[in-house]
Amino acid sequence: MKAIVNVSLKAGVLDSQGKAVKHALDSLHFEGISDVRVGKQIILKLNETDADKAMSDVTKMCEDLLANTVIEEYEIEIIA
Amino acid sequence: MKVTILQFPGTNCEYDTQHAFEALGAKTEIVWHKSETIPSDTSLLVVAGGFSYGDYLRSGAIAKFSPVMKAVAEYAKNGGKVLGICNGFQVLTEAGLLPGALKRNExxxxxxxxxxxxxxxxxxxxxxxxxxxxIVNIPIAHHDGNYYINEQGLKELYENKQILLKYSDKTGADKNPNGSVDSIAGICNKEKNVFGLMPHPERAMELLLGSDDGIKMLEGFLSA
Structure with missing residues (x-):
């Protein structure tokens, strides 16, 4: 199965890249954007076949390495 | 006085750091990150600047799992003095030896x-x-030097006098180059044996090269 991990800065932590991207979109006259957040996506191919086990493994990976929880939050999607 | 300097793949300030401490009369040894121990006669451990593991994922994120880092944590826990400069500061925050985190410059x-x-x-x-x-004049060279800590953490830094240095102009007025919380450039842990800063004192050892203010900083460790 596959795990898709999205890591982004926590709400309340200034996202300078998001701000710069929003500014660029504004200057291209794309309207109606109230906020832009830039994050990163990490895609893992797993040998695990149990979705719950995969979720708990990947959560541990996020806590240990994939995200710095001082400034970042993460979302995990497990795909069979 | 023996200064041990860590070297990860991508570290690039280890020889400047070695030169600086040797100029001050210290003995030095560069230790590769695969080592599981640090020399027993170490009186200061320096995590030098550079781009360990190419800054992949986050600056310092992968280096924190290098074999030597267990020995570093143990050394620090026993009161050994540790100094992280630039990428070394990032490694020490990632490893949880210093509070907060270094974000992309604002x-x-x-x-x-x-x-x-x-x-x-x-x-x-x-x-x-x-x-x-x-006021000291010291080179900075970083992309991820924007120090972040939450409000509670910041309060503790002030209460325990853990803030070492703030960015300023030459008169001492606040001047913030990278968006760091309260213009913080360097901190230490509560026990005051682990130090981290983004600026490079080892690059400020010769007036001819712009400043020798780094001497007074690094000398502090030598007379300990």
Missing amino acids: HLHFLSKHHHLKVVNNDNVFLKKLNKND
Whole structure:
């Protein structure tokens, strides 16, 4: 199965890249954007076949390495 | 006095750091990150600057799992003195040996220039040769130097006098190059044996090269 991990800065932590991207979109006259957040996506191919086990493994990976929880939050999607 | 300097793949300030401490009369040894031990006669351990593991994922994120880092944590726990410069500071925050985190510079540019710093606290071995409110001129060279800590953490830094240096102009007025919380350039842990800063004192050892203010900083460790 596959795990898709999205890591982004926590709400309340200034996202300078998001701000710069929003500014660029504004200057291209794309309207109606109230906020832009830039994050990163990490895609893992797993040998695990149990979705719950995969979720708990990947959560541990996020806590240990994939995200710095001082400034970042993460979302995990497990795909069979 | 023996200064041990760590070297990860991508570290690039280990020889400058070695040169600086040897110029001050210290013995030095560069230790590769695969080592599971650090020399037993180490009196200061330096995590030098550079781009360990290419800054992949986050600056310092992968280096924190290098074999030597267990020995570093153990050394620090037993009261050994540890100094992280630039990428070394990032490694020490990632490893949880210092509080907070270093984010991308607020304006997203890589900075490489001399910058003035103000001494905020000198009741520690690192800055004891300097006075409070002294201004030093030290090079900075970083992309991820935007120090972040939450409100509660910041309060604790102030209460425990853990803030070492703040970015300033030459008169000591606040001047923030990268968006760091309260213009913080360097901190230490509560026990005051682990130090981290983004600026490079080892690059400020010769007046001919712009400043020798780094001497007074690094000397603090030698007379400990």
